[in-house]
Each structure stands twice: as structure tokens, then as C-alpha cells.
Amino acid sequence: MLSAVCHAQDNDFREDLNKWITAEDMESYGEETLEMLTEMATTKINLNQTSREELEQLPFLTAQQVEGLCEYLDRYSPMRSLSELLMIRALDWPTRKLLEHFVYVGPETPKSVWPKLSQVAEYGKHSLTATVKIPFYNRKGDILTNGKGYLGYKYRHDIRYQFTYNDRIKFGITGAQDAGEPFFSNNNKMGYDHYSYYFQLRKTGQLEAFNLGMYRMKIGMGLILNSGFNLGKLAYLQNLGRSSYAIIAHTSRSASDYFQGAAATVRLSNRFQVTAFASYRALDATLNNDGTVKTLLYDNYHRTVTELAKKNNTHETDLGLQVGWRKSTTYLHLNAVHTRFDRPLKPETTKLYLRYAPQGSHFTNVSLDYGYNNRKLALSGETAINGDGALATIHVVNYRFSSPFSVMALHRYYSQRYTALHAQSFGENSSIQNEHGLYLGASWTPSRSWYLQGYIDYAHFSAPRYQVTSSSDAFDAMLSTRYLYHDWSFEGRYRFHLRQHDNSETKRLENRPEHRLRLSSKYTFNQHLSLLSQIDGINTRIKGRHQSGVMVSEQASWKSQWLTIDGSAAWFHTDDYESRLYRYESSILYDFSFPMHYGHGIRYMLMFSANIGNKLKASAKLGVTDFFDRAVISSDMQEIAHSSMADLLIQVSYKL
DSSP states (O other), X not given: OHHHHHHHTTTTHHHHHGGGOOHHHHHHHHHHHHHHHHHHHHSOEEGGGOOHHHHTTSTTOOHHHHHHHHHHHHHXXXXXXXXXGGXXXXXXXXXXXXXXXXXXXXXXXXXXXXXXXXXXXXXXXXXXXXXXXXXXXXXXXXXXXXXXXXXXXXXXEEEEEEEEETTTEEEEEEEEEOTXXXXXXXXXXXXXXXXXXXXXXXXXXXXEEEEEEEEEEEOTTSSSOBSSOOOOHHHXXXXXXXXXXXXXXXXXXXOSSOEEEEEEEEEOSSSEEEXXXXXXXEXXXXXXXXXXXXXXXXXXXXOSHHHHHTTTXXXXXXXXXXXXXXXXXXXXXXXXXXXXXXXXXXXXXXXXXXXXXXXXXXXXXXXXXXXXXXXXXEEEEEEEEETXXXXXXXXXXXXEEETTEEEEEEEEEEOTTOOOTXXXXXXXXXXXXXXXXXXXXXXXXXXXSEEEEEEEEEEEEOSOBTXXXXXEEEEEEEEEEEEEEXXXXXXXXXXXXXXXXXXXXXXXXXXXXXXXXXXXXXXXXXXXXXXXEEEEEEEEEETTEEEXXXXXXXXXXXXXXXXXXXXXXXXXXXXXXXXXXXXXXXXXXXXXXXXXXXXXXXXXXXXXXXXXXXXXXXXXXXXXXXXXXXXXXXXXXXXXXXSEEEEEEEEEEEEO
């Protein structure tokens, strides 16, 4: 019965998570984070065998919620059912609903130094998943003419094998191929363009975690190291800026933001633990004439002769160490990361927005992260410096006045001279550099039916940025509300985002205000049928010209014990790309569909997912987009000489 519960909801967490993410979040860094969350939803946490550090890997839990879970487990373990989560006052209804996708209640077994190989072989689980995307159209690059075009066929596909033993042992390999990349030809003599291979060991004596192969890491609040754990400002309010650390196997088809080598966490005592890692990997880069690196590339496309020439032409070595101390609800961590490239980084610093870009071959960052929390108050922060002595610091305080109401304040200062190649934290900028800001947020659950969240954020940039040739400012505010009534749920979200950019003559700055509105209603009938109606709107002003757009969509889902059918349709009408709109769309496992719509057209989708017996699962998704305002879609090599495009996704998964 536990196994059935564990696998019944593998895909569903994305719908619940969609309530805490925005369009900009998904556009910036959504795929990598959601792929990791999918992996965590597949290999769930046993609440009767977990630790504080493992619960802190879930990015949507606050420090008080982690503390509440740990306190309940210390007093009343073992748990008998997930219904006991209702007894933990720190968990509100939306968080509890999302948490159920990532945890289960299993047997409590004592830790051993090493699991017996006979037990691993007998109780371990194998899974094999294959996915292919078939486009019913040709791009301009799909037709190779005079050596110009894509060197491979137009089909995207990947294959994944994974072995798991409880939550202690995991290893596997993923092979991935993007559309247009050569397969067993040209430079891809080994078949797939990218392979992810990994081995992960957990909870073995004093060894808390050990990873070999490819992995991702987060330390503290991300000022010196965070390879892919980010969900944006609204989700940051959900976890109240909690500091955490994590080492997670890189199982993704993505070829960016991972380390390759070994990482381990060893618990020295009840209060001290040490984490160390070493990595060596190849990177893609655009080179200058003297062989130095002009730009590091992270799209990892290798479809043309030019793209293949940039493949793996630069190598990176990373070493890191963390020494951590924790006593009850107080902690302190000392962190250090050193990065070396075999080619010096030499960006075009004559461009104003690249004046403070990383330069050279060696980069060192050191930080302290620290915190304290109890049932009502939580304090956390991190302060970091780079090799040049430039400073970056972030501090968060949140207070829970009562169980349904909490507030949060966040201050950050990132020097324009601060550089950290693997940093990712809270901010208006995509990099941890050139920003000084203040964020205020609040969450309120006045009753079981109502849930409200909101924030305001102000940021100042003292140095030029991309498309901004002087100091500038930004302001961001959002209000989100949810109401439940029997089988109905209603949601509303409004966001105002103001940014400054150069005007047409680049002589002065102009304000670019953007208003986004979303209204939705969902009806669920007997846990089998759900209907979601949604309206999205946008209004913005760029270079003195107002632009707007609207989208109306409908989604339906029907589930039985062995079959799930999803369908959706959306009509959209926007002025141009600057007034684009996004929405969540159901998809197969490991595929994250938040399609972007602009112009005038319709998008419709139909998906089937069937469990064939206890071991085999097959899914197919057909998606079609028709445009009414153009005869050609996209441009350059991606150009499609039609006003319509249709894709078919097929996935087969076998578990043993």
C-alpha cells in the first residue's frame, strides 16, 4: 500500500508548486530546479528514518516547519500515517499538501555501517525510462544544405536507468540528445551528446552523505555555491529565506550547473560535521583570438559545426570545504570554494555591463552562514567575500505572530566587484553582483478556506547593467490569494514590476512598468475529475508605447486507478513578445511544460498516461499551437515555414 501511494502522485507536485512560482522564475531557472524536485518526489523521504538535514533539502519548508517536524518525530515517532501531519501546527494547508508528494511513512530501521549486499539485491528497485519527442514539422536547420544546418535528425530523446535501495543507495545513468544533435556520428562517437552518471550513499554510520560522479550542491544561502536550487521571490516567501545545505545526485538531462567528481558529508559529533567536494569537468566556451575565454556557454547545444567546435574546449576544477556546528536551533558554518580554469576568462570589459565580469583563471570565495530559530522567530544570514575582498551579504528575519500569520524581512547587499561563479541566491539580478535591496513579505491563513501571500521588493543597482548604462532601480510587488469552498478552489494573483532601462537614444533612463493578473477556479469531483479555468492578463509600457495581452485557458484531468487523461486549450492575444504570457500545462514525467505565448493563436493538448500492470507505465502527449497572425514561426535555423506546429511526446517507464 505504501508503494502504491509513493508512485501515484509523482507528477502532481508540479500543479501544487505552480501556486508559488511566477513566469519569470520559470524562464530564468525553472527546469533544473523542477527536475531535482521530480527526483526527490520519486525517491521520497521516509519520515520515520529522516534527519533535520534531509528535511532541509525540501526548498519550500520554513525553519519553523522543519523544527516542528523534528520536534514531533522526536516525541511521537514512529508515525503511522501522513494524517499525523495535521498535528504539526507549523504546517499550513498548502505546505502540507505539497509535502505529501515528497514524504511517506515507512518502517523505522536502525542505521548500520554498511547495508548487506544480499538485502540491497533483494529489496532494491530498478527503473528504466525512455522518452522521445517527435515534431510534425521541419525547421530550417533540419535540412542540411552546403554544410549549413543541423548535423543530426530532428527528434529529441533520452533514456534513464536508476537503481534505488530505500533512501540510502541510488545510482544510475541518463543519456540525452537534443533535436539536431548528431547521434553516433561527428564528435558524438559515444552516442548521446550528454551523459549524467551518479552514485549516492546516505545515512551510513558517521557518513551522512557520499556522492560520486555528477552531483549538485547548495551551501548556506547560496552566496558562494548554489547549483540549481531556486524558485523565485514568491517561493522564497514560502520558505522564509531559510539557510540550508544539500548534496543531490545530478540525474538530469541538463548539461549545466553540475559538479563532476566526489562529495561527502561526515558527522564528527552531535554538533560538528564536515562537507568536502572536488570536481573536474569540461565546459563550452566562445574563445578570443588569443585562446582565452570570451564567454562561457550554458545552453549546451551541439547541432552545427560551429556549436560542436565550442564543445568541451575549456576545463574547470572546483574544490570546496564546509565546517558546520549546530546546537539545537543555532548553527554556524564556515564555507570555502576555489575554482580554476585551464583558460583565463577574458570578457569584453569595454562593454559597460561587463566591466566587473569575472576575469582570470583562479577564483576563491569564503563565507560564514549562521542562524537561529524557535517556534516564532527565525534569523538567518550569510556573509561572503571573494579573492579581491569584495563583499556580499544577505540577512533574513521572520516572525510568526500566530499559527496563521507570519512576516519576513530580507536585506541583501552584493558589491559590484563581488564575483562568485557558482552563486545563486535571492535578487532582482540573475547574478550575485551589483545589487542592494530590501524585501518585505507576509503570509496569512485566517481560516482553512483562505490563504494570502504578498511581498514588496526594492533594489538599487549602482553600476551599469545589460541595456542600462547608468545606476538604476527596480520595484516589485505581488499579492496572491486562495479560497477553498467544498470541491471548489479560487485563486487570484496580481504583480506589479517596475524596471528601468535606457531609452531609444540611450541618453536617459525610462521606467518600464508591468502589470500581470491571473484569476482561476478549479473544481474537483470525487478525486477523479478536475476542471481548471484560468484568465491571464498583462499590460506594460516600453519606450512610450503601451502593450497588452490576454489569455483564456481551460484544463481538464480525469484519473482512475490505471489511466489518467489530461487535456487543455488556451486562446491568447498579445501585442508582441514583450507582452508574452505563461501558463502551466500537464506533461509527462521529467518534462516541465510552462509554454510561453505571444501574438495571436490557440494552443491545445491531449495526454494519456496508463499503468500497464504493476511494472510498466506508458504516456503520450500531443500538443498543437496554431497562430493566426503569422505565416512563419520563429527565425534563423529554428524557422518553421508554417503557421502551425505540433509535437508528440512518448514515454515508457519500466520498474522492477
